[in-house]
Amino acid sequence: RIVVTLKARQSLDTSKRVRRKHLAMAQAGITVGGNRAFGWLADKETKDEPAAALLVAGADQILAGVGLHTICRQWNDLGIASAMGKKWQKPVLRNIYLSPRIVGYRVYGPTSVPLEKRYVVDADGQPVKGQQQPILDLDVWEAVVAKLRDPSRVSKHVHIGGRKYLLSGIICCGFRGRHLMGGYDRRWGKHHYACKAVTAGGCGKVGVTGRHVDDLVSELVLAYLAGRDVEAEVGRWPRAGELAKAEAKIAKLMGAYDRDELPGPYVFPRVREQEQSILHLRAEQAEWLRAHTGPKVTNLAEGWPSLELEQRWEIISTVIEAVVLKAADGPTNRFDPERVEVVWRP
Numbered sequence: 001r002i003v004v005t006l007k008a009r010q011s012l013d014t015s016k017r018v019r020r021k022h023l024a025m026a027q028a029g030i031t032v033g034g035n036r037a038f039g040w041l042a043d044k045e046t047k048d049e050p051a052a053a054l055l056v057a058g059a060d061q062i063l064a065g066v067g068l069h070t071i072c073r074q075w076n077d078l079g080i081a082s083a084m085g086k087k088w089q090k091p092v093l094r095n096i097y098l099s100p101r102i103v104g105y106r107v108y109g110p111t112s113v114p115l116e117k118r119y120v121v122d123a124d125g126q127p128v129k130g131q132q133q134p135i136l137d138l139d140v141w142e143a144v145v146a147k148l149r150d151p152s153r154v155s156k157h158v159h160i161g162g163r164k165y166l167l168s169g170i171i172c173c174g175f176r177g178r179h180l181m182g183g184y185d186r187r188w189g190k191h192h193y194a195c196k197a198v199t200a201g202g203c204g205k206v207g208v209t210g211r212h213v214d215d216l217v218s219e220l221v222l223a224y225l226a227g228r229d230v231e232a233e234v235g236r237w238p239r240a241g242e243l244a245k246a247e248a249k250i251a252k253l254m255g256a257y258d259r260d261e262l263p264g265p266y267v268f269p270r271v272r273e274q275e276q277s278i279l280h281l282r283a284e285q286a287e288w289l290r291a292h293t294g295p296k297v298t299n300l301a302e303g304w305p306s307l308e309l310e311q312r313w314e315i316i317s318t319v320i321e322a323v324v325l326k327a328a329d330g331p332t333n334r335f336d337p338e339r340v341e342v343v344w345r346p
Contacts, residue, residue: 026106026120027122027128028128029120029130029131031044031131037083037096037101038082039052039055045132047132054075054080055102055135056135058097059136062144062147063147065310065311065313065314065315066308068094069090070309071088072090075088094148095115097144097145098114098115098116098145098148100119100127101130101132102134102141103134103135103141105128105129106119106120106127106128106129106130107119116145121247121251124251124252125250125252126244126248146285164182165191166214166218166312166313167214167316167323170320171323171325172323172325173195173325174206174325174326174327174341175206175326175327176201178202180206180325181195181196182210190210190211191209191211192208192209194206194207194208195207205327206325209335213323213325213335213340216340217316217320217340218312218316221316222304239281242277243281243285246274246277246281321344323341324342324343325340326339326341
C-alpha cells in the first residue's frame with residue numbers, strides 16, 4: 001500500500017512538472033510539438049505563402065457572407081488538401097479561423113474554453129505572441145470570429161450542407177406567418193417554397209415555385225439598391241480600450257496574489273467583477289462587429305449573378321425583413337406577383 005501511494009504521488013508530481021513546463025513554454029511563446037497547422041511550413045512558424053493567401057481570401061469570403069461549406073467545396077474542387085492531406089470539411093476549416101494561432105497568438109488553454117479565447121496572456125493581460133508568423137490582422141480575425149459565432153446563423157436556417165434556397169428563413173406564409181420550407185421536385189427539376197402540412201403546424205395551402213419568387217425579389221432588391229454601393233468596412237470597436245483595461249486589471253490582481261502581495265478574499269471578488277464586465281463587453285463587441293461587417297459588393301446589379309447564394313441571401317436579408325406569400329385564389333399554374341408582399345427594413 002505504501003508503494004502504491006508513493007507511485008501515485010510520483011505520478012502526480014510528474015504531471016504537475018509537465019504542466020508547469022508547458023505553461024512556462026506557452027508564456028514564453030515557444031512553439032511545441034504536434035501536427036503542422038495549415039498555413040505554415042514544416043517548422044510551424046514560417047508562413048506557407050500560397051496557403052496563407054488562401055486563408056486571407058477565405059476570411060474575405062466569410063465576411064462577405066459566403067458559408068464555410070461553400071469555401072470547402074471550392075477548395076476541394078481545386079484539389080487543395082488540408083494539412084493532413086485530406087479533403088476539407090466544415091469543422092476543420094471553422095477551427096482554423098477560430099484559433100488565435102492565425103493572428104500570431106500563442107495557443108494554450110483547456111478545451112472547456114471557447115477556441116478563440118484559448119491563448120496565453122502576460123502579466124499585463126495582453127496576449128502572448130507565439131513564434132509563428134501571423135496570417136490575419138487582428139481586426140479581421142475578430143470580425144470573422146463574430147461572424148462564425150453569430151447565433152442567428154442557426155435561427156436563420158443555415159443548413160449543415162450549406163444554404164440551398166435564396167429565400168430560406170425570409171419567405172413566410174401569409175396565412176400562418178410561419179417560414180415556408182424549401183424543397184426540390186426532381187421530376188420537374190425545380191425548387192419550391194411551401195407551408196408545412198396542418199398536422200405539422202402549417203396551413204398546407206400556401207406554396208410557390210421557387211424560381212419565380214426568387215427572381216421577383218432579386219429584381220426588387222436590385223431596383224431598391226440601384227446606384228448604391230453595398231459595402232461594410234471593419235473598423236475599430238469604440239470600447240476596445242475598456243476591454244483591454246478590464247483584462248489588465250485581472251492580470252494585475254492575479255499577479256499580486258501570486259506574489260503574496262494581496263490576499264485571496266480581496267483579489268477574487270474583484271476578479272469576478274472584472275470577468276463579468278469582460279463578458280458583457282465581449283458580447284457587445286461581437287454584436288458591433290456583426291453589425292459593421294457585411295458583403296463588400298460594388299456595382300451590385302453587374303455583380304449579382306456572380307455572387308454565391310449565401311452572399312445574395314446576406315444582401316437581401318439586410319434590406320428585407322420578410323417576404324410574405326399569400327394563398328392563391330384558386331388552382332392555377334400561373335405565378336401571380338400580387339401574391340407576394342415585401343416587408344422592407346426601416
